[in-house]
Amino acid sequence: MPSAPSRSNLARPGRSRGHGRARFAGLALAASMVWLGTPCVGQAQALFFTDLESGSNRGGEGDNGAFVTAYGRGFGSSQGSSSVTVGGGEAVSYPIWSDTRITFQLGPAARTGDVVVTTARGASNPLPFTVRSGSIFFVASRGSDTNGGSYARPWATVVHAKNTMTPGDVTYLMDGVSQTSEENAGAAVAIERGGEPGRPLALVAYPGARTTIGSTALEYGVRALTNEGTVVGDWVLAGLVLRGQVSAAEIGGFGSERWRVVGNDISCPVGDGQTGCFAAALASHVAFLGNEVHNVGTQAPAQPSKQYHAVYFTTDTNHVEAGWNHIHDNATCRAIQLHSSPLCIPDCGPADTTGFNQHSISIHDNLIHGDVCDGINLATVDPSRGSVRVFNNLIFDVGRGPSPPDGDANYAGIYVAGSTNNGPDGSGVVEVFNNTLYDCGARAFQPNSVGDEGAFARGPGSPGLIMELVNNLVLALPGEHYLSPSSATTLIRGSNNLWRGAGQAPSNLSLNVEADPLLVDPASLDFHLRPGSPAVDAGTDVELEHDHDGVSRPQGSGYDLGAFELVAPAQGIRRGARRIGGG
Template sequence: MRILGRSPFAQFTRVGAHAPALLTLFGCTLSLLNANAWASTREASSNNVGTISEIASFNQRPSSPLTSLPAGSGSFTKGASASPDAQEPMLLAAQRRWRWRSTSQYSAVQVQTTSLPSGTVGKAYSAAISATGGSAPYTCTLATGSLNPGLSLSGCSVAGTPTSAVTSSFTLTVRDSRGTSAQSGALAVSVAAAQPANLSISAPSSATAGKAYTGVIGVSGGKAPYTCSITSGSLPAGLTLNNCTISGTPAKAGSSSVIVKASDSNSPAATSSATIPVVVNAAPVTNLTITSPVAATAGSNYTGTIGVSGGTAPYSCSLASGSLPAGLTLNGCNVTGTPTTAGTSKPSIKASDSRANSTTSAINVTVNQAPSTGSTVYPHINYTDLNVGSGSGGDNGNGVYVRIFGSHFGASKGNSTVALGGLLVTNCSLCSWSDTQIVAQLGGSATTGQIVVTANGLASNGVPFTVTPTTILFVSPNGSDSNSGTFASPFKTWRAAFNSVTSNDSKSPSQNTVIYLEPGTNVSADDGRGYRASISTDIGGSSPTNQLSIVGYPGGTVNVGSTSVDNGVKGWGKYITIANLSIQGRNSAIDAEAGNVRIINNSLSCPAPPSGLGGTACVLGETTNPAETWVFHGNNVHDTGGNVDKTYHAVYFSSNVNHADIGWNNVGQNFKGYCRGIMFHATVGANQYDLHIHDNVITNSYCDGIGLASVDPSKGTVEVYNNVVAHAALASNPYGVANEAGIAINSDPAGSTSGTVQVYNNTVVDAGAYKIGNQNGCFGVVFAGAGMQLTNNICSQPSTAQPYIESGSQNVSGSNNLWYGAGPAPAFDRAPVNSDPKFISSTNFALQPQSPAKSSGSTTKASPIDIIGVPRSETPTMGAYQ
């Protein structure tokens, strides 16, 4: 055999009758047998492949080992080149039987997969193609046919989510890393249609009668989202179905069974029907509390409200047994009329709330003797700082202190008394007595009922007070926050006292709690809780008899806040009382987003709000529950304002503040600039109602003295009486102007208001010095809606430039008002007085004896006493003063 070496590859051909096929090598070392070596090998075994001794050598690349070749095969190729000197012919002795073998094995690519699993529409599918031989890794490509919709070839796997119930047939080409390939046999994937899902339906949670409800019909299985419909039966009255959600306010307790059909979002959709119950539980029984109205005066027109608390407003009252004093009748929960004889009746009253809860209790309806023609008048209680507390514990074992505010108590105690069941303690070291204020302690003989002051043998009206166990804590500048909080071991900071009963502001106290801040206690800095306030609360009390009260201790002044903090007090929660403190803030002295709040006898100021500040007030009140109450009594709002926006006010009651009593406050001393003195404006929610704004002195404002921007008296009484409003609407607000009147209804944001605001026995002086459009005057109704009934008021203007009624006012009516300074009386007044009212002075708006307003009023709507507690005469006087 002749061997020829050529570069870049070597080709070897055996010559002879038994020549093998062509062998072509690349990059390898080839050794050939000499004749003798081959002969000896062959003789050993006819099937043996002998060891080839080296007679010729070629270069080999180490990274490409010689691929295996079966013995006796004809040829294979491998990259290489012969050595340069391998040009001479070489002779290999011919043998009949000889074989060659490479030193590494190689086999052809083969496809092992002959069938594939079936799939289901909508379910994930994956199947691998298996191959052997060749050199991994393998790649697969579609040779013929096509895959099912939704499936694709990824590497050597068929994967995806089939979308149609079909069978596909195809073949694949499998290729190894050297490019060698093989083709599969015919393959097929059969996809079956999806079976409908089984849906399960479950009943929604139970509802409660009279309470807003949202419940979801449970559906599981299949594919969300689901839809639901009622195929048989009906839901309880007041409830409706929207998809799978039941909502509304069920009218009464009971249970309904309905058949509900549910469908999922598969295509085609799975459906199922089931009978489910919809249960409405009875509303829990709520205990209502009834309190007596204020005392009437014989011979004087009277309106007194029977107090109802607990449950859900509005309330209704009816006479269960007994009778009212002669001349008085029951109208809803109001006792009205003109009593003829002094004395006390004890009728039983049944009170009901809007959810059919009811209770019956005896009340006292007291009629005081009319004052004599001399100077003697009955004492009158306006309000107290606390209305709940205990007669034990505290600093000396006599319980809480009660400050009683009113008139005609006498300059000194003498033989006068204060009683609450038994007599209160009035001889303690901090007890005091003056004509307008009494400081007493409850003591052990006090029982729940009415506090009554008896002075010079004359008994006052009664105000309700509840005696209940009370935690009494003390905070002193000499205390320590590691102390127990008793009078002998006081806390140093109010926060330590507060945290001790609220578990660090996380829950209401376990019982009624009073925290006394002793004079000198430092409450001026930001308390560090993120509210930018010196006192901030997230929690309060839990009921009318479990309140949380933060109160100045008698005997000195406690300062809270400063112009360095945004808010003196910022509070959330319910049943909170803030009383007898001097509070200051940069933006607000008090910002209370709370309900059932009592703000009593505080000094409140905001002397340096940021320029242009708006949307707030020195006192801002709002709540999320329109059934909750607000009491704002006896506060002095002074030194307030600056270059603020037209939406910054002195006192501002915003969203959902209904059932509010705003009385005996002084607003506007040392005026620095704000829009309205007292403002009601619900920025969200419904218009406001059950509002009583009375016995306030409001001096100086850029805009309205009293602004009612969102009231609806058709829902509940809205009345403004016994107020003095002087120098309202002084000038243009630097950051915008608003309505310019003494007392005004000036917007209707919630719409659809009706009814009439009762405005009576007010004295309005110098209102509307600044005019915007037609908006200036003593009184005005700018928008259609609620009207204004004017009775027994005085409007005194300096000139005709400041009219009595805002031009364009709608739905204003009334009679028996005094009009002075701006021309003839308005035409609507059926019995006007058009004359100088003859005030005591330009700053004292009480009346001289010869005033034409004296005994010129109407008895159809008059306050029983005047702004300083003097009873009205049988024919009442116009204005705030009798």
């Protein structure tokens, strides 16, 4: 029988310490390669999402309309004879074409319909796109705010563009553009108005450009301000470098809806406080997709507070999709935190109209590693009001400690606290399925272990709220825990999970698989399954169409366990598959 993982063959590579924080050193690139690897032979390309979901096919550079960036995998390292069509009409140019990202310009043939990538392997799954009216502007370091904002006569500043656009407009920021001085309220860019449903305002990096908003000298990079009588929503922020002393981007506000934050580089190296480097409050229908959130708090004078997080969906933020993000090497407490905090409006206590449990949450296909406390913390959720689903995530080296300076926290891969700050307790089922977790909860090895360390954890609150574990794959190091010792195990149910490395599987779960999962090379962060793995076809049907790589599920007679499906070479992505996520 294969041996259990040991500290010699599954050791944490390259550990280093700074301010007492243990971190994976030099593994960000390797981890990115796991997520962005070459698709398996025989798999058609998969489209995950686009930055813009609507735009004009006229105006802009060459009068050929908006540039759109599509993210996925399997497109090929160069275009060759491949193409993108929008509503059946082919795009006119492709300034960027890589295996995981294509930027194309719509052109006059584009029509409202589906974005489809066609290569020698066939056509991808479709993503919807709306061709509509709207102006296209440009900002360049050579420009002037007295210009008209055209490609030939661009504006000079992001602030002028933000203040001049009207609903439906897109502004592209050219290479070298930066806004690092304060506009208002501690922010480099203060957003005080919004677009309209179906006609968002968009700030987007020009293809291949590096553009920066914010700095570590300013509290905020981008900040939405809520003024009386105004609603700030219907915005797209895409392809930008966002920086802040505390928050690189803080969005939301009363009545705020339809934010699309896509493909940004987000960091707050000196960050600390009671918020997140990315924070959304009082917001609804937030799409946080394909962002890299990294090195948050790693240069702070001291270890950040347990109330400071890399990505934070807070007060009454619902209908959230957080997918395909790479959140790594942060000194924050949690990588992704959901916690609805009351704001005492109009008064604290029973009269408060804020801080209710959150719902309609989809957290999927993220790569999360290198954080002090939890990888994903669902503190205040109520799936009875709208599904709460966590799936296809790859999570490792989280819950490593040490304890934050303001007290202990929890140290799990995925944690459901069951907390309630206002209104009724959460109830229903939090669905946690087809995730791969490795080396979670190493805080257990440090002095004064608190018992809240493990791959999964369930707090004691909200007795009608069930954490359901299905089709997950957990690889622990000896001495780590599958479920935190403090977990309320009567509130955890599930089946068809694989457990390896920390002894017997949890007895409160059924149809456990206790065997070496035969991963390709977990010590080098390749968590794909090898042929013959006991995880293959061992899952139950969860109506999930794709894995973390975009490979169609199931490939065999049943669903595979964990985030990755073992590829059957003759099969490909289903045509017409629905888009994962939403809520």
